[in-house]
Amino acid sequence: MIKAVYSRFPQRVEAARKVTGKPLTLTEKILYTHLWMGNAETAFERGKSYVDFAPDRVAMQDATAQMALLQFMQAGRKKVAVPSTVHCDHLIQARVGSTQDLSDALSKNNEVFNFLSSISNKYGIGFWKPGAGIIHQVVLENYAFPGGMMIGTDSHTVNAGGLGMVAIGVGGADAMDVMAGMAWELKFPKLIGIKLTGKLNGWCSAKDVILKVAGILTVKGGTGCIVEYFGEGAQSLSCTGKGTICNMGAEIGATTSTFGYDDSMERYLRSTGRPEVADLANAIREHLTGDAEVYANPEQYFDQVIEINLNELEPHLNGPFTPDLATPISKMKEEAAKNNWPTKVEVGLIGSCTNSSYEDIARSASLAKQVIAKNLKPKAEFSITPGSEVVRYTIQRDGFIDTFNEMGATVYANACGPCIGMWARVGADKKEKNTIVHSFNRNFQSRNDGNPNTLAFVASPELTTALAIAGDLTFNPITDTLVNENGEHVKLDPPTGDELPTKGFDAEDPGYQAPAEDGSGVEVNVATDSERLQLLAPFSDWDGQNITGARVLIKAKGKCTTDHISMAGQWLRFRGHLDNIANNTLIGATNFFNGAQNSVKNQLTGTYDEVPRVQRAYKAAGVPTLVVGDQNYGEGSSREHAAMQPRHLGVRAILVKSFARIHETNLKKQGMLALTFNNEADYDKIQENDVVNFTDLVSFAPDKPLHLELVHEDGSKETIAVNHTYNAQQIEWFKAGGALNLIRKGLVN
Ligand code: MIC
């Protein structure tokens, strides 16, 4: 497959240069070489044109693959059309340590793992067993390749940008399209160029680059954009460091991020056993990076340019509750005091798909070593979740796990664990205000341990390790000293560590199961009484009428991420059962009218009740509803459950100030109306007891706003305009009651 992609690459790049009439960024090269139509015939307008692409591969993780594959089953195909893989990583709870936790997960999730393994076997999908590692790390080690394009049912699919891909997070319905051999549609993104100068040194690591970028661009600054990094600073970063930067680019809402092919990528490909991919890439090297003219005059070719000097970068701590609240470590004393953040660090956690490379672990271990050598006593708990079995085996072989153990650390299974709330943290149920530091990427309220009063700060693994040793959020390892067990003041030496293992990567069993050559005889069972899995019933189509007499289920106030709409943690167990998981719909969102979570007025009875219960009552009574929200609604995860659940429960429209990209697409795919206020201030006009009537849905058309009549309780009426981004095809999805219904009817492409 890679050979085929590379053999057409030069000619397609040439075609793209011709139609655009200018030198090309790397992003444009990858996009234009992956057009569904083949060679480019027209130039696309950034931020405007909807374009059909042909991605090279698909990756899915266990928590989203269930829904993606339940949908794929309905498409009536024999085999996936492009190489695809499933990775079991989200359903393993971190409790006591890897061996016990993995065996507990295997028995608890047996039904789901069996379903995923057999459905993968049947349809020609590679299956990575529980314990093999986290999807993005495994993809980087095995599948990512420079210049490729992939999609994955997880927002951090973008990690593969570290190996020069355009890798994009999507909902399961999008993955299904590609696996079923159809085109994948994306609005042609805008381009942000980030020029890195200088070189990282001392306590700074790649993570600090993206922590800084998140502070500059905020959680929505990257929406609709691909971020391309370049410059001597970019080339000086390791491949996995680049992966970290791309990975956390999901937190600025970027469609994806990428880097041009360079020596660090070649080293990584060779070290992970893919010398032939490196040779192939070398043969078309000049096409796998942006054109020199572009990088010489970036302002002319990118929509926005940011420059960061790595020599001047400082280690950062981002948080709490949002990944873009960036504080350089030297300012933390001041900020913590000002905001009343508890400065005692209770737990430091390293690992996750974002930061569990050999280099990350080696550099953190160099700090752990100093604990013994300098007679220190770590003040906080400390844990590691390795990203893959290959990394785990290799760091064990090289002695790092022993070093961490000497420091009293817990090594969890190679899985998401605490990053996704699969963490049985002792005492979290007491809901005490406390501080933790981790090297993951997200820190939304309640995400890690279910305690809304846990303040989670995101940092590099190195800084996380240092702060766990110090037990103090305000400890600046560059300037401060620690008092050791002998009462002496000691300083931590800056972290050091190899980028790649000198003895190479290794593993006894990486955990891969290849699919059957002919899977037609493989049976996939879904028990009708299962509480974990449920076959999908089609959603009903639109009746062609204006929606009238609608009620406001909830007007969400402030941040409403996918974690607020469909929580993870304990709810992950229902990811394959739409009706059961629907019982968590919007329970984390704050009701504007009473400031409470999971308490909304049922207009049929006048009483307040839980959101899913109220919505089920409206559905039973045939009352249409809408959800109203604030900025960047649906930020965070790719989980399409956040769109399917309200849809399943009978919500008809989501009306917000702005959407996160993946969530907006997921809503469209599932036949929902995703609408934005034409005038953001109209958010304030929506009252709790309003009745809402669509006045012109019957003439729903591209580029044409819709109008809603709000009938207030006192009888007064006002009409507001709402915008949408549906193109003609997407309007067909709405009419059919969801994209899948069109596929079922054989009406697509
Ligand atoms: C996450 O980091 O929030 C997740 C869990 O990996 C999600 C996917 C999911 O909800 O299953 C993501 O980022 O897309």
Ligand code: SF4
């Ligand atoms: Fe897993 Fe966390 Fe990475 Fe999501 S961000 S894939 S939950 S490790």
